[in-house]
Amino acid sequence: MALIVHKYGGTSMGSTERIRNVALRVAKWHRAGHRMVVVPSAMSGETNRLLGLAKELQPSSMTPESLRELDALAATGEQVSVGLLALALQAQGLQAVSYAGWQVAIETDSAYSKARIMRIDDARVRADLDAGKVVIITGFQGIDGTGNVTTLGRGGSDTSAVAVAAALKADECLIYTDVDGVYTTDPRIVPEARRLATVSFEEMLEMASMGSKVLQIRSVEFAGKYRVPLRVLSSFTPWDIPIDEESRSGTLITFEEDEKMEQAVVSGIAFNRDEAKVSVIGVPDKPGIAYQILGPVADANIDVDVIIQNVSHDGRTDFSFTVNRNDYARTLELLRTRVVPTLGANEVLGDTRICKVSIVGIGMRSHVGVASKMFRTLSEEGINIQMISTSEIKTSVVIDEKYMELAVRALHRAFDLDQPVA
Numbered sequence: 487m488a489l490i491v492h493k494y495g496g497t498s499m500g501s502t503e504r505i506r507n508v509a510l511r512v513a514k515w516h517r518a519g520h521r522m523v524v525v526p527s528a529m530s531g532e533t534n535r536l537l538g539l540a541k542e543l544q545p546s547s548m549t550p551e552s553l554r555e556l557d558a559l560a561a562t563g564e565q566v567s568v569g570l571l572a573l574a575l576q577a578q579g580l581q582a583v584s585y586a587g588w589q590v591a592i593e594t595d596s597a598y599s600k601a602r603i604m605r606i607d608d609a610r611v612r613a614d615l616d617a618g619k620v621v622i623i624t625g626f627q628g629i630d631g632t633g634n635v636t637t638l639g640r641g642g643s644d645t646s647a648v649a650v651a652a653a654l655k656a657d658e659c660l661i662y663t664d665v666d667g668v669y670t671t672d673p674r675i676v677p678e679a680r681r682l683a684t685v686s687f688e689e690m691l692e693m694a695s696m697g698s699k700v701l702q703i704r705s706v707e708f709a710g711k712y713r714v715p716l717r718v719l720s721s722f723t724p725w726d727i728p729i730d731e732e733s734r735s736g737t738l739i740t741f742e743e744d745e746k747m748e749q750a751v752v753s754g755i756a757f758n759r760d761e762a763k764v765s766v767i768g769v770p771d772k773p774g775i776a777y778q779i780l781g782p783v784a785d786a787n788i789d790v791d792v793i794i795q796n797v798s799h800d801g802r803t804d805f806s807f808t809v810n811r812n813d814y815a816r817t818l819e820l821l822r823t824r825v826v827p828t829l830g831a832n833e834v835l836g837d838t839r840i841c842k843v844s845i846v847g848i849g850m851r852s853h854v855g856v857a858s859k860m861f862r863t864l865s866e867e868g869i870n871i872q873m874i875s876t877s878e879i880k881t882s883v884v885i886d887e888k889y890m891e892l893a894v895r896a897l898h899r900a901f902d903l904d905q906p907v908a
Contacts, residue, residue, distance in 0.1 A: 508524075508662075510725040532563040554598050571584070597636070648708040661701065752903065753846055765806040778825070842883070846879060864897075
C-alpha cells in the first residue's frame with residue numbers, strides 16, 4: 487500500500503465543482519488502497535484578492551510588522567481550500583481531516599512572504615493515515631519559532647507538497663496542474679512545443695529557475711535534495727481514468743540520465759518576464775566592490791540573478807544585475823540611500839523593460855558550439871543581448887522584453903525542439 491501525495495493548484499480548486507472532481511480523484515486513489523495526503527492551493531485568484539485588499543489599506547512599502555500581518559492574511563486562502571476539500575471527501579463517504587500548516591506543524595524561519603521550511607513534525611499526519619484517513623494540509627504556509635504564521639512565497643504550495651512527501655518518505659508526489667506536463671516551451675507562444683515524457687532533475691531545476699512556471703524552483707530543490715519521485719500531470723483529465731494510466735501520464739522528473747535523454751542537446755526554452763535590471767554607474771574598480779553593492783541587497787532578502795561588471799576605465803566601472811520586478815523599487819531605494827553615498831558612485835539606473843530567455847539541456851555538457859548557435863540565432867533576428875549567464879547545462883541572455891516571443895520561437899526552431907523524438 488503506497489503513500490501518495492497529491493498537490494492541486496489554484497485552477498484545479500477554482501470552484502466547488504472542481505473541488506468535487508478533486509475529491510472524486512483522491513477518493514479513487516484511496517479506495518485503490520493508497521494512503522493519501524493532499525496539499526491544495528488557494529482557490530484561483532483568491533490570494534491576489536486578499537493581497538489587493540491589503541494594498542488598498544496600506545499602499546506604501548511594507549514594514550516587517552506589516553509583512554507579518556500580510557502573511558497571516560494570505561494564509562487564509564489555503565485554509566478555505568482544505569476545509570472545502572475535506573467536506574467534499576466526507577460527502578464521498580471517506581474519513582478526511584484538514585490541517586493548517588501550524589497544526590501539523592510545518593516549521594519555517596521568520597522571513598515573512600519568503601519563509602523557508604526548516605522541519606516538519608509528521609507524527610499527527612502519520613497517526614491519521616494509520617487510522618485510514620485522508621489528510622489534507624494547507625500549502626504555501628507554516629509557522630515560525632515564535633508561533634507566527636508564515637508564507638513561502640508565490641508557488642509555495644508546490645514546495646509544501648514536496649516537503650511533506652519528503653518528510654513522510656512518500657512513494658510518489660503527483661503535482662496536478664492546469665497543463666498536462668512539462669513542455670519544450672510555453673505552447674501559448676510556440677504551438678509546436680512538445681510535452682516531455684521525462685526530464686532530468688537538473689534540467690527541471692534550471693528550467694524552474696529560468697522562469698518556467700510549471701513548478702516552483704524550491705519544490706524542485708526539495709525533490710532533488712530528498713530524492714522525492716515527482717510527476718507533473720493534468721487535473722483536467724477525467725477523474726475516473728484507470729490509476730495505472732494516470733500514473734504514467736504527464737512528465738516524470740527523473741534522477742537518472744539515460745542514453746535517450748542525452749540525445750537531446752537542448753531540452754527546453756525557458757523565459758522570465760518578471761525581472762528588472764539595476765545598474766550602479768561609476769563605482770570604484772577595486773577588490774570587494776561586488777560585496778559592497780550586493781551585501782546590503784542580500785541582507786534585505788532580495789534575490790539577485792544575472793550579474794555583470796564592465797571593463798574598468800580610469801579606475802571606475804559599471805556594475806549591473808537583475809532582480810525580480812517585485813523587488814525592483816526596494817532595490818533602487820536601497821542602493822540610492824545606502825550604497826551610492828558610501829561608494830561614491832555616480833548614479834543608479836534601472837530598466838523594467840527586459841526579460842530573460844534561456845536554453846536548457848543536459849546534452850550541452852557534451853556538445854560544443856551550443857551557446858554560439860544561440861547567439862547566432864538571436865543575431866539573425868536582430869535581437870541585441872544585454873547580459874549573459876551560463877552554467878554547465880544552460881545559457882541565459884537578458885534582452886529587450888519586446889523581443890521575447892520572437893526569441894523563444896526562433897530558438898525553438900533552431901534547436902529542432904518542434905521535431906518528434908527519434
